[in-house]
Amino acid sequence: MVVPSQQYLSTRASGEPYLLFEATVLRGLAPGGGLFIPSEIPKLPSDFLTKWKDLSFQELAFEIFSLYISRDEVSADDLKFLIAKSYATFRTDDVTPLVDLDQEKNLYLLELFHGPTYAFKDVALQFVGNLFEYFLERKNAKKPETSNRDRLTVVGATSGDTGSAAIYGLRNKKDVSIFILHPLGKVSPIQELQMTTVTDPNVHNFAVKGNFDDCQDIVKTLFDDVEFNEKHHLGAVNSINWARILAQITYYFYSYFSFIRKTAKSDPTVRYVVPTGNFGDILAGFYAKRMGLPIDKLIVATNANDILDRFWKSGVYEKNAPEASADAVKETLSPAMDILISSNFERLLWYLAREQLAKTNEEAGNILLQWMVELKTKGKVVVPQAVLNAGLKEFASESVSDEQTIKTIKEIYDRSSGYILDPHTSVGVTASLRHVDGQNTYISLSTAHPAKFGDAVDRALKDNDEYSFDKVLPDDFKVLESLPKNVTIIEKPDKELVKDAIESELKNEGIVF
Numbered sequence: 149m150v151v152p153s154q155q156y157l158s159t160r161a162s163g164e165p166y167l168l169f170e171a172t173v174l175r176g177l178a179p180g181g182g183l184f185i186p187s188e189i190p191k192l193p194s195d196f197l198t199k200w201k202d203l204s205f206q207e208l209a210f211e212i213f214s215l216y217i218s219r220d221e222v223s224a225d226d227l228k229f230l231i232a233k234s235y236a237t238f239r240t241d242d243v244t245p246l247v248d249l250d251q252e253k254n255l256y257l258l259e260l261f262h263g264p265t266y267a268f269k270d271v272a273l274q275f276v277g278n279l280f281e282y283f284l285e286r287k288n289a290k291k292p293e294t295s296n297r298d299r300l301t302v303v304g305a306t307s308g309d310t311g312s313a314a315i316y317g318l319r320n321k322k323d324v325s326i327f328i329l330h331p332l333g334k335v336s337p338i339q340e341l342q343m344t345t346v347t348d349p350n351v352h353n354f355a356v357k358g359n360f361d362d363c364q365d366i367v368k369t370l371f372d373d374v375e376f377n378e379k380h381h382l383g384a385v386n387s388i389n390w391a392r393i394l395a396q397i398t399y400y401f402y403s404y405f406s407f408i409r410k411t412a413k414s415d416p417t418v419r420y421v422v423p424t425g426n427f428g429d430i431l432a433g434f435y436a437k438r439m440g441l442p443i444d445k446l447i448v449a450t451n452a453n454d455i456l457d458r459f460w461k462s463g464v465y466e467k468n469a470p471e472a473s474a475d476a477v478k479e480t481l482s483p484a485m486d487i488l489i490s491s492n493f494e495r496l497l498w499y500l501a502r503e504q505l506a507k508t509n510e511e512a513g514n515i516l517l518q519w520m521v522e523l524k525t526k527g528k529v530v531v532p533q534a535v536l537n538a539g540l541k542e543f544a545s546e547s548v549s550d551e552q553t554i555k556t557i558k559e560i561y562d563r564s565s566g567y568i569l570d571p572h573t574s575v576g577v578t579a580s581l582r583h584v585d586g587q588n589t590y591i592s593l594s595t596a597h598p599a600k601f602g603d604a605v606d607r608a609l610k611d612n613d614e615y616s617f618d619k620v621l622p623d624d625f626k627v628l629e630s631l632p633k634n635v636t637i638i639e640k641p642d643k644e645l646v647k648d649a650i651e652s653e654l655k656n657e658g659i660v661f
Contacts, residue, residue: 183390
């Protein structure tokens, strides 16, 4: 079935025309710092529960992506090829298998870490990397190899897993250079090695003396730098890129149908629990729910950096708790969630503003723009009660301490004959255990392989005679320490320093600009 051309708009009023899918993906960030969202959320076929229930992950991805991507932009055959290529890199045919964690409690775990970098972000970034390559090949098909080619300079920030997943998705891609900023010393050793041991000529790692939010702010300001952006054609791999969110929608559908196949329950009440930093992973669940997948509730699980938990309990979106010092990111055992501002939350706020406060998309964009200005200048936004109440119909939240994280890793290991949670997954499982009620089914998202966070796992399980970290560590990780490394230190979180470093590395690649 050929679907109408899907268009995309910015969350912030900008006066810009709506874009098609290709332009949205290649542009990444909308004008004025906004994020792209679909002009409307497509509805599912009326018979999808029966028609889709036995589809493979790849087949489901094709059906879902087809609702958001016009055949005029990507043909059916090309889309199937891109999907097959993206998920051929995974270590399991299921791509994202569903496992029983505690059947008595109706608690299941959705394993999202079977891609090449052992993290959930592979599900999206393998696809995004292939999309970039596909669009650039098409643009450059009739151009000479030497000059006047369309290129992308991909710039991203990472608190851990995005960086390596993006690098593995884009390494050696033609006409693409990738620059990943990570906070120096604030990602796990395995995460750092996964990034810095990739020495392909088009891959560049910048270790910034600062925190993740500093890195993320630099990336956003680079996209908003019109001259620099036009000069180098910036592309985004962070979840500000709509294609990241789109790719993650699939595993909500796949896990729902996997549960039905496992249990033969035809009409379950399912709640998803998602360890959340930048709000992209759970936002994909929101889109799945709004499309028509019968999700009862989405539960946000945060660590001590609890801006989202505080919002759902107060309606105040504030960088720090009132008693905290300014811009104080707390370093935790789940570092990928050590974030002050959850960028993708802006997308959800747009929908809530549009439905509760605005009569038009443009009006909703103006409201969002005002809220984001308040957040930047005053450090917080207080939304109307109607907005909070509407959100609470679909979301709940929990905040989990390091002590609770460690306790849950140990308890699950003891209770389940040796299943090991990574600390981020433990945050989600801890939140799940607070909600289990014997009636609803809980699917908690497992976002990374435990070997990526050995310090936390060791702390939890070191006194258990059965445990050995060597047994947890994949062979892929054991060789990383011996590999050559490539990383540039950025002495302070400064946009101009990063710009200079990017241009220096591009010149080293032999790129003329």
